[in-house]
Amino acid sequence: MKDSKVSKIPYGHVGIIVHKSCKDLGEKIDGHLADRRKWEFNQSNSKYFLEALKDSYVIDSDIIRFSNGEAKGILNETIRGKDIFIIADVGNYSIKYNMFGTENRMSPDDHFQDIKRMISAIAGKARRISVIMPMLYEGRQDKRNSRESLDCAMALQELENLGVENIFTFDAHETRVQNAIPLIGFESLHSTYQIIKSMVETQNELQVDKSKLLVISPDTGAMDRAIYYASVLGLDVGLFYKRRDYKKIVNGKNPIIQHEYMGSKVAGKDVLIVDDMIASGESVFDIARELKQKDAENIYVAVSFALFTEGIDKMDEYYKKGIIKKLFSTNLTYIPEKFKQADWFQEVDMSQLIATLIDKVNYDDSISPLLDATDKIKKFLQKKG
Missing domain, CATH: 3.40.50.2020 (Rossmann fold)
Incomplete structure (x- = not known):
């Protein structure tokens, strides 16, 4: 193996926290990320990759529910100094839990609360926290037309106050909601x-x-x-x-x-x-x-x-x-x-795109090519034409 200069310096060792709401998509993302990193390592031909190659980057975690409906987030392995990406689907209504002997479906409010629980479990030990929320929580209530709540903006500010540095979503109903959090990263990608x-x-x-x-x-x-x-x-x-x-x-x-x-x-x-x-x-x-x-x-x-x-x-x-x-x-x-x-x-x-997003953000690479796929679409159409 030839010696070469360090070309890939991660912000921190990457770790993915996948909520139950996003289990299937999270497994696909994790697989694509592992394959991408192995491919990059072979391409770079460098022993100075500065990242331990893994078959999985998912952090062992769980949300425990009590019989009265309360819950807590648990991390079963260290996240100290890691670049953490939390992936959650707030729209997954198939997840259920028992409360006072009654089976309930989780609402978007429940899923968002679980995101905050996991951030609380991290307790400031991670080097950076990014939240990937494919469907933006309360994204349909993104502007005020009369005397009414402004839920999406409040939720984004909550995440900022909890120490989240980047928020990624897809096809946000109104991208101007990012004005509520001008000092942290907010990106709405497209499919x-x-x-x-x-x-x-x-x-x-x-x-x-x-x-x-x-x-x-x-x-x-x-x-x-x-x-x-x-x-x-x-x-x-x-x-x-x-x-x-x-x-x-x-x-x-x-x-x-x-x-x-x-x-x-x-x-x-x-x-x-x-x-x-x-x-x-x-x-x-x-x-x-x-x-x-x-x-x-x-x-x-x-x-x-x-x-x-x-x-x-x-x-x-x-x-x-x-x-x-x-x-x-x-x-x-x-x-x-x-x-x-x-x-x-x-x-x-969409799992490969999200895996690419995580990889680029972790290495502080530009994600502009992921935000505007115009050239990629035109090349694809020309190839098919």
């Missing part, structure tokens, strides 16, 4: 490249051509995302805007009266609807139905988070009727097995 790659590789009949494919934004809030998709794919973009009844509030929202479309003709074209998430799915269903009435061909939907809070019966119905052809969504939040088994669902794996 655009992985979704486009999955679409092109799995949908053979899909043609990325301006005359055959149109990008649609389901509302004004998703317009920037739709414009980005359209720009990198070289397509036209259309917009639906929601006319709401501001005299009523149903389930915390003003009900939608009608969706109005603005844009070029959709007749005879495939359509790609893009958004950050599907909650109940009603907006997407209404838009897909109207697009079919305008003689659109195949309708595809691409989101980072597919929640379907009201169940997937209607999605099954729209697939069987030929209204929606395929839904692309990431594994950044919990996906029930019945979603994965559905013919209309295509899972997009």
Whole structure:
């Protein structure tokens, strides 16, 4: 082995704390990180790598629950001087616990409390703490429209006060919420490249051509995302805007009266609807139905988070009727097995991107290439073209 200068100096030995809410994704991230480090070591050909290569970087930890619902975080190995990354999925409603003999599902509030418990267990012994929260806690309550709480900003400030130095999330509903924590790192990454790659590789009949494919934004809030998709794919973009009844509030929202479309003709074209998430799915269903009435061909939907809070019966119905052809969504939040088994669902794996993020942050490398994948998307399309 040739001697060479030190080219990789980590901020500290990396350690990953994976919450139960993120177990499957965390295992994939850990595997990719271990493979990446071994590959880098072989490429560098250096005995001065300054990092012990491991098969796993996951820290042995646990959250213990008492019968009255209280809990505590426990670390079963040393984290002193390590660069710690805490990974948690606050949207995982499949995790359950017993309280007074009753089985309860964990809410986003419970998951966020567990993040704070683990930071408390670290007790300042780690060299640096970063939190990777793929779906941002309280991200839907990110701005104040009247006399109401500002939960997301308060949560971010709590993490800052607990000593967290970096917060990473994906497709934040409103990135300006980072103004609440201007002195620490906050990055919102995107799943655009992985979704486009999955679409092109799995949908053979899909043609990325301006005359055959149109990008649609389901509302004004998703317009920037739709414009980005359209720009990198070289397509036209259309917009639906929601006319709401501001005299009523149903389930915390003003009900939608009608969706109005603005844009070029959709007749005879495939359509790609893009958004950050599907909650109940009603907006997407209404838009897909109207697009079919305008003689659109195949309708595809691409989101980072597919929640379907009201169940997937209607999605099954729209697939069987030929209204929606395929839904692309990431594994950044919990996906029930019945979603994965559905013919209309295509899972997009994000674990390799997160492993790369951890590796780069640990070595204080620039993560700019991970924040803007435009060149990567164009090279992929040229290769496929």
